[in-house]
Amino acid sequence: MTNTSLQQAVLTELADAVVALDEARAVDAAHEALNESVDPYTAIESGLLVGMSRAGQLFEEQEYFVPELLVASDALYAGLGVLRPHIAADRLDVPGKVVIGVVEGDTHDVGKNLVRIILQTKGFEVHDLGRDVPPSRFVDKAVEVGADVIALSTLMTTTMVNMDETVKLLAKRDLRDRFQVIVGGSPLSKAYADRIGADGYSKDAIGAADLVKRLVQQAPRVAT
Ligand code: B12
Numbered sequence: 007m008t009n010t011s012l013q014q015a016v017l018t019e020l021a022d023a024v025v026a027l028d029e030a031r032a033v034d035a036a037h038e039a040l041n042e043s044v045d046p047y048t049a050i051e052s053g054l055l056v057g058m059s060r061a062g063q064l065f066e067e068q069e070y071f072v073p074e075l076l077v078a079s080d081a082l083y084a085g086l087g088v089l090r091p092h093i094a095a096d097r098l099d100v101p102g103k104v105v106i107g108v109v110e111g112d113t114h115d116v117g118k119n120l121v122r123i124i125l126q127t128k129g130f131e132v133h134d135l136g137r138d139v140p141p142s143r144f145v146d147k148a149v150e151v152g153a154d155v156i157a158l159s160t161l162m163t164t165t166m167v168n169m170d171e172t173v174k175l176l177a178k179r180d181l182r183d184r185f186q187v188i189v190g191g192s193p194l195s196k197a198y199a200d201r202i203g204a205d206g207y208s209k210d211a212i213g214a215a216d217l218v219k220r221l222v223q224q225a226p227r228v229a230t
Contacts, residue, residue, distance in 0.1 A: 024057025036088035107135030
């Protein structure tokens with residue numbers, strides 16, 4: 007096999023391991039990816055995440071149910087644990103602080119965790135509030151740490167409204183101008199971000215890091 011086809015085979019194996027709900031296989035495939043010099047972020051995006059999206063497809067077809075999805079995300083995290091330390095870290099010229107979390111009512115945190123990991127490897131100081139986070143916790147934490155950016159994640163159409171609620175709460179407390187707000191998650195779009203008055207949207211984790219960098223550079227804030 008050529009180098010490229012070996013690398014492609016490893017990406018397929020990473021995806022298959024997640025679909026097969028097999029943590030040990032995901033770990034082996036992640037090591038194999040590193041041995042074959044596959045870029046770690048490519049291994050995550052074009053390997054592990056492809057597997058998670060196929061598992062999601064099987065959920066929609068009612069072949070997989072919630073327990074299978076939970077084990078699929080365990081396999082994804084197992085592979086991620088091997089790959090994560092190898093993602094190249096950057097040094098930032100403009101440091102920034104980000105408060106991140108999944109909005110109230112939603113417990114899907116794989117995407118939020120990836121965004122956090124990429125932001126951290128890019129050098130940002132990240133305060134992760136976890137999942138099912140009420141609007142007031144985002145606002146209170148951002149004030150407490152003197153954040154530059156509040157990053158909101160959701161995967162469910164039913165909980166998107168809590169992004170809007172968070173932006174409204176900032177306005178109500180006269181804090182809207184103090185923080186940049188960015189949103190992401192699969193049901194979202196730039197149009198939705200604009201509609202609720204957020205400062206940015208990105209469809210993936212790398213884009214999220216570029217967005218945060220741009221927003222912090224545009225309006226560097228001094229922590230209070
Ligand atoms: C895995 C999964 C689960 C796991 C979650 C495990 C975990 N710890 O996260 C479990 C099994 C727990 C689960 C539970 C449920 N799930 Co579910 N789940 C999924 C699934 C298959 C994959 C989600 C995922 O992890 N994707 C991979 C990540 C990497 O992608 P991502 O989150 O989109 O993140 C990327 C981008 O969006 C972006 N991003 C994400 N956040 C942010 C934030 C910012 C600021 C930025 C800039 C970018 C950004 O960057 C990320 C990386 O590139 C999806 C289907 C799918 N194909 O998406 C359904 C899905 C999201 N689930 C769904 C449902 C309905 C549920 C349940 C209600 C099921 C039930 N009946 O109990 C519960 C929810 C309970 C709750 N209240 O939260 C629906 C939601 C439908 C809707 N209303 O919109 C989906 C779409 C499936 C479907 N088609 O029906 N689920």
